[in-house]
Structures are given as C-alpha cells and as structure tokens.
Amino acid sequence: MATITRPPVEPGAPSGGPGKRGGISVGPLLAFVGVIAILLMAAMVAMNYMLLSGRGAAGQVAVAAPTTKVGPSAISVVATEFKFTPAEVTIPGPGDLTATIDNKGLIEHDLVIEGIDGRVLAAGGAKASGVFKLAKNGVYNFICTIPGHKEAGMVGRLVVGTPEQTAAKPDQIAYGPGPAAVVQPPVSLKPADAAAKPLPLPQVAAPVNRTAPAxxxxxxxxxxxxxxxxxxxxxxxxxxxxxxxxxxxxxxxxxxxxxxxxxxxxxxxxxxxxxxxxxxxxxxxxxxxxxxxxxxxxxxxxxxxxxxxxxxxxxxxxxxxxxxxxxxxxxxxxxxxxxxxxxxxxxxxxxxxxxxxxxxxxxxxxxxxxxxxxxxxxxxxxxxxxxxxxxxxxxxxxxxxxxxxxxxxxxxxxxxxxxxxxxxxxxxxxxxxxxxxxxxxxxxxxxxxxxxxxxxxxxxxxxxxxxxxxxxxxxxxxxxxxxxxxxxxxxxxxxxxx
Ligand SMILES: [Cu+2]
Missing domain, CATH: 2.60.40.420 (Cupredoxins -  blue copper proteins)
Structure with missing residues (x-):
C-alpha cells in the first residue's frame, strides 16, 4: 500500500479519503498516518516533522520546503517472493534512515537503496535492520540485489520529502507505473571472462548390479x-x-x-x-x-x-x-x-x-x-x-x-x-x-x-x-x-x- 497520497488538486478542494484516486486533499498528515501504521518510530518522526514544518491538518504546505536534514526516520518493509510490501514508502526528509526488512519469504532477501551506500540482508523468515544515510530529498528505488530478484519484481520506491520537495510529478509518486516498468534492461555487456571454459561433462553412473535394496x-x-x-x-x-x-x-x-x-x-x-x-x-x-x-x-x-x-x-x-x-x-x-x-x-x-x-x-x-x-x-x-x-x-x-x-x-x-x-x-x-x-x-x-x-x-x-x-x-x-x-x-x- 502506498503511504503517500496525492497532493491536493487545488487548495481547498473537497476532501477525499486517504489513497482515493484523484481529488485528495488530506495530504501529508494522513501520509504520516500510513507511516505510523508501519512503525511507531516513524510516527514520532512524523509528529516532529509536522511541528518543524508548520503543517496544518488541512494538508497545506505552510512553509518552504526544508533543505536541511530533518533527523532520523525509519521504514519497515515485508519481503516475500518476489515483492516488497509496501512497494512505496515515504519519509519526511533526509537524514539517517533505519530500514527494517521483515523477510516472510522462504529464501534470503536484501534491501539496497540505489545510489546509497549500505545493504540490509535478512535470511528467510528473519528480520534485519540497517541505517542508510540520505543526504537529500528525492525519489529512490529500493531493490533486492539477490540475482534475479529485482527483475522478478523486488523493486520499491522510497520517497524522501513531500512531492513538492522532490519535484516529482504527482502521478509518478502515488499512481505511477508498477515496479516492473521502472527496471531498465542492460544495454551493454561486460567483457567475456577470458578464463572461462565450457563446463566438464557429467559422467554416466554405472549400473547398480545389486540384488537387494541398500x-x-x-x-x-x-x-x-x-x-x-x-x-x-x-x-x-x-x-x-x-x-x-x-x-x-x-x-x-x-x-x-x-x-x-x-x-x-x-x-x-x-x-x-x-x-x-x-x-x-x-x-x-x-x-x-x-x-x-x-x-x-x-x-x-x-x-x-x-x-x-x-x-x-x-x-x-x-x-x-x-x-x-x-x-x-x-x-x-x-x-x-x-x-x-x-x-x-x-x-x-x-x-x-x-x-x-x-x-x-x-x-x-x-x-x-x-x-x-x-x-x-x-x-x-x-x-x-x-x-x-x-x-x-x-x-x-x-x-x-x-x-x-x-x-x-x-x-x-x-x-x-x-x-x-x-x-x-x-x-x-x-x-x-x-x-x-x-x-x-x-x-x-x-x-x-x-x-x-x-x-x-x-x-x-x-x-x-x-x-x-x-x-x-x-x-x-x-x-x-x-x-x-x-x-x-x-x-x-x-x-x-x-
Ligand atoms: Cu538453485
């Protein structure tokens, strides 16, 4: 589920429910409620952020977008084969982000934010957390880097800051194309491995030649x-x-x-x-x-x-x-x-x-x-x-x-x-x-x-x-x-x- 709603269509437009497509005016407050639902810690951050940014319940941006770090924040996503839930998360702004991966899948998965140092790896059925240092607002991809998993759909989006701050088009954030559409196929190849040889051939096993089970x-x-x-x-x-x-x-x-x-x-x-x-x-x-x-x-x-x-x-x-x-x-x-x-x-x-x-x-x-x-x-x-x-x-x-x-x-x-x-x-x-x-x-x-x-x-x-x-x-x-x-x-x- 998306944890960010569309920005208001126009100031003072009639309210829609959170996540309702089009005509939404609730904005950041309920966006933060979504974060609360994910993690209590995020709620505290959200409240701090509201105080800092001077936002009101009507969801209007009252002050200019902050350009400095807003402090620590946290997200938690569930990993399964082969998706992240939610596939899109929002945090109020840059700073240290504690990301928790709750692996409810059978095999290991990790979480890497593209372009940012760090990796959180969790074995199947396990949880793990790590800290990523986010220097600026923006829309980032988070992916699983286990071979094949990104291509299979393990791509999510991390929105840092509000849509206004990230300068992304609203449709790209709440209702943009699904994860598969953002994966770009490789356009060029690494050089062939000069030392690589064809694999040896497997041998035929000899007939058993036994008269009783063993x-x-x-x-x-x-x-x-x-x-x-x-x-x-x-x-x-x-x-x-x-x-x-x-x-x-x-x-x-x-x-x-x-x-x-x-x-x-x-x-x-x-x-x-x-x-x-x-x-x-x-x-x-x-x-x-x-x-x-x-x-x-x-x-x-x-x-x-x-x-x-x-x-x-x-x-x-x-x-x-x-x-x-x-x-x-x-x-x-x-x-x-x-x-x-x-x-x-x-x-x-x-x-x-x-x-x-x-x-x-x-x-x-x-x-x-x-x-x-x-x-x-x-x-x-x-x-x-x-x-x-x-x-x-x-x-x-x-x-x-x-x-x-x-x-x-x-x-x-x-x-x-x-x-x-x-x-x-x-x-x-x-x-x-x-x-x-x-x-x-x-x-x-x-x-x-x-x-x-x-x-x-x-x-x-x-x-x-x-x-x-x-x-x-x-x-x-x-x-x-x-x-x-x-x-x-x-x-x-x-x-x-x-
Ligand atoms: Cu295998």
Missing part, C-alpha cells in the same frame, strides 16, 4: 560457475556438482537414499533440490533450502523405478533451472535395464541471456526472455558444442542407450536422432517400453530412455525436431566407426563431395 549416501554441492556457453559468450551457470546437467544418481528400487545438499560458500544465493523420484513434500525442496556455505540432509526411499529429473526448487524456480540446475536420477527396477554396450547421459535446457545470441561478452540472465519463453540458446549438456566434439562415440554392431532428460525450464523436446530409429523407448522414463520409434516427446521435468543398435558407420545427430532450436545450439553427434554395411545403407551413386 542404503545409499549421495552428496551434491551446488556451485555457481562462470563458464563459456558459446564462442565469446560467458555466463554464470548455477550447477549441481559443477556440471550441467548435475551428476547422475543411480540406485535400485527400494534403496534408501540419504541425500546431503551442500551449497558452496562462494554461492550468491540459496539452492535446494527437488527429486521427482522422492515421495514427500517438495521432493526434498522444503528441507533443503540451503544458504551459501551450509548443508542439509534428508533421506527418502526410492519406491518407484524409472528415470527421474531432479532440479533446484528455490524461488524463482524457473530462474534456477534456466541457469542449469537439473539432473537425472535413475531408479533401476530389480534386475536393472537390459544390458547395452554403451550408455550416454544427455539433458536439454534453454538459456536466456541479457544480450543477443552470439554477442561477445559476459551475459546476465534475462528474466523477461525467460518469462516470454524466448531463449537465446537451447543446448544439450550446458554449452554449445558440448556433445558435438567427440563426446559421444560408439562402434558399428554395438547397442547404445541414451538417458535423456529435459530440464527446461520452458521447452519440451521432440527428441530424435537423425538417421536412426529407436529400437526401444521408455517414454517419459516409464517402466514399460515401446518399440520402433522415430521421435519421442519429452516434457520439461521429464525424461525418456532410448535404446538402439548401430548398423551403419557415420555421424548421427541428436536433435530436438523443433529444428529452429538447432540454430540455437541444440545438437549432439554420436560418432559411429566401423565397416560399411551396404546391405543396410548403400550410397550407390552419391553426389561428389563438395
């Missing part, structure tokens, strides 16, 4: 790593274990998994983990909202076999997923999957950058593009070229399996391998398989297992058959070596190679 301990550390996403393009990925996707967890149905999630001390934000394979609130997310430098542990029983996504579930969840926070957990049925010669681990996700695709530099995350579902890159395993540079190799005669998942956060996949037919597909990671499939639809937060035998040598390109995404980097190459097999495929009179 207790399995899993520890994963979340790490925020600046990496090369494409040539000349760097981005700070949020990862499970330093890879995108995160480490493959592989257990047997009936196993009890004791999961410890650590959040590296260098992280800027809280992270968590939601296992789609777990049965229980949030799949673990509720008990693993881990601030930087801390850890949390929970256990769950892998009741259902299948191939399951896990992902970070810290608000804004889509932002964390868009930064690379997903992986697969395999829960093998008793006896495991049919044996194949090689297994691969591939996950699809898309990335939303502040700059343009291919624009050299270090890119920040674009909340706007993410909400519009317009990614700059769609990728297998977290970087352009991750799976096209010899990462996937096999030989003619072998059987291969791809554990395939989609992190998203927004795009489903029409997963296809050009030049191959899936002999077996376990659609959506389910227990039953289908046979002889060309393309399998994989939802976000879902998976598929595809098995096929290699008969003919050559390069087989993994794609999402929504092929516009190929231009956004979404490709992998399975390189198959071995003798030609003209009975199956025979280039009788091929065009000469260019």
């Amino acid at each position: 207790n399995v301990n899993v520890t994963i550390e979340t790490q925020e790593i600046t990496a090369k996403l494409a040539d000349g393009v760097t981005y700070t990925l949020w990862t499970f274990g330093g890879t995108v996707p995160g480490p493959m967890v592989r257990v047997r149905q009936g196993d009890t998994v004791t999961m410890t999630l650590k959040n590296n001390a260098s992280s800027k934000v809280t992270h968590s983990i939601d296992f789609h394979s777990a049965t229980g609130p949030g799949g673990g997310a509720k008990v693993t909202q881990v601030p930087p430098g801390q850890e949390a542990t929970f256990s769950f029983k892998a009741l259902n076999p299948g191939v399951y996504v896990y992902h970070c579930a810290t608000p804004m969840v889509a932002h964390h997923i868009a930064n690379g926070m997903y992986g697969l957990m395999i829960v093998e049925p008793p006896g495991g999957y049919p044996k194949v010669d090689r297994e691969f681990y591939v996950m699809q996700g898309e990335f939303y950058l502040a700059g343009k695709r291919g624009q050299e530099g270090h890119h920040e995350f674009s909340m706007e593009k993410m909400l519009n579902e317009e990614p700059d890159y769609a990728l297998f395993n977290g970087s352009v070229g991750a799976l096209t540079n010899g990462a996937m190799k096999a030989r003619v005669g072998e059987t291969v399996r791809i554990f395939f998942g989609v992190g998203g956060p927004n795009l489903t996949s029409s997963f296809h391998v050009i030049g191959e037919i899936f002999d077996r597909v376990y659609p959506e990671g389910a227990s039953e398989f289908m046979t002889n499939v060309q393309t399998t639809l994989v939802p976000t937060g879902g998976s598929a297992v595809v098995d096929f035998k290699l008969e003919v040598p050559g390069n087989y390109v993994l794609v999402d058959h929504s092929l516009g995404r190929l231009e956004k980097g979404l490709a992998g190459i399975l390189e198959v070596e071995g003798p030609a097999n003209p009975e199956v495929f025979n280039p009788i009179n091929p065009l000469p190679k260019p």
